Amino acid sequence: ESLEHEVARREVERVSDELKMYVHAKLMQIKKLASDPILVKEVNNILEISADIHKKLKSEQSRLANTVDGAGEWRKLENLQLTDLVQRRLEFLQNPSDCDKAKQILCKLVVTECGYGCQLHHVTFCLIMAYATQRTLILKSEGWRYAPKGWESVFLPISKTCRFKSDMAASQWGPNSTMDNSQVIELPQVGKLSWRPHFLPPAIPEDIADHLTCIHGDPAAWWVGQFVTYVTRPNAMMQKFLNEGKEKLGFTNPIVGVQVRRTDKLISEAKFHSVDEYMHHVVEWYDIYEKKHPGVQRKVYIATDDPGVLHEAKKNYPNYTFVSDNEVSKSADRGSRYTDASLRGIILDVYLLSRCNYLVCTFSSNVCRAAYELMQSLQGDASECCKSLDHTYSFEDDHLHSFIAVEDHQSQREGEISFNAGDTIRLTDNQWDVYCQGTNVKTGKSGLFPSYKTVKKIERVKMITYSEVPD
Numbered sequence: 001e002s003l004e005h006e007v008a009r010r011e012v013e014r015v016s017d018e019l020k021m022y023v024h025a026k027l028m029q030i031k032k033l034a035s036d037p038i039l040v041k042e043v044n045n046i047l048e049i050s051a052d053i054h055k056k057l058k059s060e061q062s063r064l065a066n067t068v069d070g071a072g073e074w075r076k077l078e079n080l081q082l083t084d085l086v087q088r089r090l091e092f093l094q095n096p097s098d099c100d101k102a103k104q105i106l107c108k109l110v111v112t113e114c115g116y117g118c119q120l121h122h123v124t125f126c127l128i129m130a131y132a133t134q135r136t137l138i139l140k141s142e143g144w145r146y147a148p149k150g151w152e153s154v155f156l157p158i159s160k161t162c163r164f165k166s167d168m169a170a171s172q173w174g175p176n177s178t179m180d181n182s183q184v185i186e187l188p189q190v191g192k193l194s195w196r197p198h199f200l201p202p203a204i205p206e207d208i209a210d211h212l213t214c215i216h217g218d219p220a221a222w223w224v225g226q227f228v229t230y231v232t233r234p235n236a237m238m239q240k241f242l243n244e245g246k247e248k249l250g251f252t253n254p255i256v257g258v259q260v261r262r263t264d265k266l267i268s269e270a271k272f273h274s275v276d277e278y279m280h281h282v283v284e285w286y287d288i289y290e291k292k293h294p295g296v297q298r299k300v301y302i303a304t305d306d307p308g309v310l311h312e313a314k315k316n317y318p319n320y321t322f323v324s325d326n327e328v329s330k331s332a333d334r335g336s337r338y339t340d341a342s343l344r345g346i347i348l349d350v351y352l353l354s355r356c357n358y359l360v361c362t363f364s365s366n367v368c369r370a371a372y373e374l375m376q377s378l379q380g381d382a383s384e385c386c387k388s389l390d391h392t393y394s395f396e397d398d399h400l401h402s403f404i405a406v407e408d409h410q411s412q413r414e415g416e417i418s419f420n421a422g423d424t425i426r427l428t429d430n431q432w433d434v435y436c437q438g439t440n441v442k443t444g445k446s447g448l449f450p451s452y453k454t455v456k457k458i459e460r461v462k463m464i465t466y467s468e469v470p471d
């Protein structure tokens with residue numbers, strides 16, 4: 001397969017999804033305005049048939065992407081090899097033979113107002129910083145509120161050879177740190193980075209960028225997924241717990257994952273979404289899947305911090321089998337006391353969500369993003385295997401990616417921006433009806449723009465290539 005072929009194939013998928021979103025959104029608008037019952041009936045008809053045509057299109061696209069000429073297997077194999085390379089580089093970076101000489105980056109897990117997914121992303125961020133500056137990451141995690149004995153109560157050590165020492169002298173991270181020769185540099189707490197280096201996501205390393213953009217539809221998520229994978233390698237006890245949990249719950253593929261984040265998240269960080277909104281996408285996925293796999297048992301894995309969700313789903317969707325570790329979810333929350341069970345519960349949820357064939361959740365949640373990121377190194381190109389009900393994907397929730405215009409666009413109405421091919425548009429919000437909110441970097445104007453006239457910008461950055469590690 002060539003890069004051009006893969007890019008074109010993914011564009012066809014993306015644009016046909018946009019067409020469907022656009023038609024759906026507009027017809028719903030017309031339906032709301034229409035008072036004539038004959039018109040409403042006709043609109044319903046069009047909605048139904050266009051949705052059905054779209055499912056047929058998706059089914060054929062999936063065949064083209066996965067079955068025809070063994071393309072799916074090829075992509076999986078390539079992914080495996082690239083994953084192996086990056087994991088070996090991390091292994092090399094993290095286990096220097098002489099720690100007294102090795103340059104290091106220090107991260108302390110003392111964050112308080114931040115849940116498991118957010119803390120996992122902090123450790124991920126630390127390891128990305130370590131990789132790009134070629135410094136071994138030292139994680140001080142004793143006293144971690146999720147597990148007072150530290151990260152290693154559940155995961156493999158981040159480094160086997162270098163440990164945190166209480167007398168470590170460290171300089172603080174700042175604008176000159178990439179040139180700093182101090183042996184240890186300490187990173188600030190979550191969200192407190194006053195100077196943001198250009199190599200952070202969505203940037204990907206130049207040396208693997210061509211290969212990666214050929215085999216993957218969301219290179220930035222794949223790249224982050226490598227680090228999440230490394231830091232969450234379960235220790236023997238955790239692996240046993242995960243294997244037993246999977247078995248006990250009857251988790252088998254095919255299965256669609258749903259993560260419903262509610263409770264404290266709804267106070268100021270995210271909007272409420274009903275069970276039906278999540279299930280709409282589950283039903284759609286199975287309708288498409290069933291075209292090639294008639295009679296499939298429709299299984300759904302539900303992870304949530306709201307125990308009412310499972311009950312509602314079971315009641316309203318009797319043709320679906322729901323799998324959920326409800327006991328565990330009930331004990332999970334942030335803000336209150338943490339127990340071993342709640343840590344194990346959330347790890348199991350992220351583990352199983354990442355192993356689902358398809359995932360419906362909200363990218364505003366760190367839990368949803370972590371599962372999506374893990375999917376990428378586990379399942380080949382799983383960039384199309386997740387539907388977010390709110391944001392588009394970005395590693396840090398408040399640091400969204402940019403688009404590049406591929407054709408000129410003249411503003412059609414008030415609130416829309418104009419652009420020329422080649423302009424960079426910084427995304428601020430996605431409306432999921434083809435229109436996104438953004439800022440044209442060249443003109444400084446902000447407003448709506450049609451996403452199908454743009455492509456996601458992939459930021460390639462020159463990073464250390466770890467030549468000591470063989471390809």
Ligand code: GDP
Binds near residue numbers: 116117347364
């Ligand atoms: P965010 O707040 O959704 O971005 O994610 P965080 O991981 O930072 O905080 C959410 C916290 O709520 C987690 O640490 C869990 O304790 C709990 N939680 C949220 N969603 C789930 C879920 O689906 N399953 C479980 N077990 N816990 C969850």
